[in-house]
Amino acid sequence: MMQQPSFSEQLKQQAIPIMTNINHHPFVTGIRDGYVPKTALLKYVQQDEQYLKGFIATYQSLVDNLNDAQETQLMKNTETEIGHEHSPHEMFCEIARVDYEQQSNKPVGKITKGYLNHMQSSADSGSLLNTLAALTPCPWTYSVLVKQMIIEGKTGKNNPFTEWIEFYGKTNSEDIDMSKHFFNRIDQLASKATTDELCQAEAYFLDSCQWELEFWEQAYPQK
Numbered sequence: 001m002m003q004q005p006s007f008s009e010q011l012k013q014q015a016i017p018i019m020t021n022i023n024h025h026p027f028v029t030g031i032r033d034g035y036v037p038k039t040a041l042l043k044y045v046q047q048d049e050q051y052l053k054g055f056i057a058t059y060q061s062l063v064d065n066l067n068d069a070q071e072t073q074l075m076k077n078t079e080t081e082i083g084h085e086h087s088p089h090e091m092f093c094e095i096a097r098v099d100y101e102q103q104s105n106k107p108v109g110k111i112t113k114g115y116l117n118h119m120q121s122s123a124d125s126g127s128l129l130n131t132l133a134a135l136t137p138c139p140w141t142y143s144v145l146v147k148q149m150i151i152e153g154k155t156g157k158n159n160p161f162t163e164w165i166e167f168y169g170k171t172n173s174e175d176i177d178m179s180k181h182f183f184n185r186i187d188q189l190a191s192k193a194t195t196d197e198l199c200q201a202e203a204y205f206l207d208s209c210q211w212e213l214e215f216w217e218q219a220y221p222q223k
């Protein structure tokens, strides 16, 4: 008999259309091909500075709500990774020839706010499964898109984004792959969840994937 795919495999399958749109978004193809307009890089950095603060806040509420010491330690280990996201912002600023220091504390845009509210509402739902489902697309979509670029051989001295691609390629290496760790935990929780709970978690996951797409679009509108 064919084995039923795991819940996390089902989530990834459901997200394929959104992931395809992300991979074809001009911001992402620009990184792959070595040119993104300065205005887009700037907008991204300004919004992502705000986004990271919110991501860390939601992650913190997740850790605070854990009641298992071992799991708390595991999640805290992952937490130390999150603080290192400023260097990709510095790379974008260098490429755009703008001062990184001037880019923080800009007003939070509509999409950034929407995405952050969505993540926080997953934590407020009181369900670890929902919270992990809402947080995972952040590391997962980046891991998928950079892996694709690395496979296609888009890194090299001709591409100014090589360091950026390798940054996310590295943070997603086997031993510290955050999305893998989150997906494993999601599968454990899913095995004890009701159908309704699984539906809810799936919606949190897919909405976050859609917000990831909107986030690129916010910085570099296609219209």
Ligand SMILES: Cc1ncc(C[n+]2csc(CCO)c2C)c(N)n1
Pocket (backbone or CB within 6 Å): 048, 051, 055, 081, 082, 083, 085, 137, 138, 139, 140, 142, 171, 178, 212, 215
């Ligand atoms: C909108 C947006 N989505 C994802 C990331 C990437 N990212 C942010 S935190 C984190 C986890 C550990 O570093 C990862 C991969 C980003 N910068 N901005």
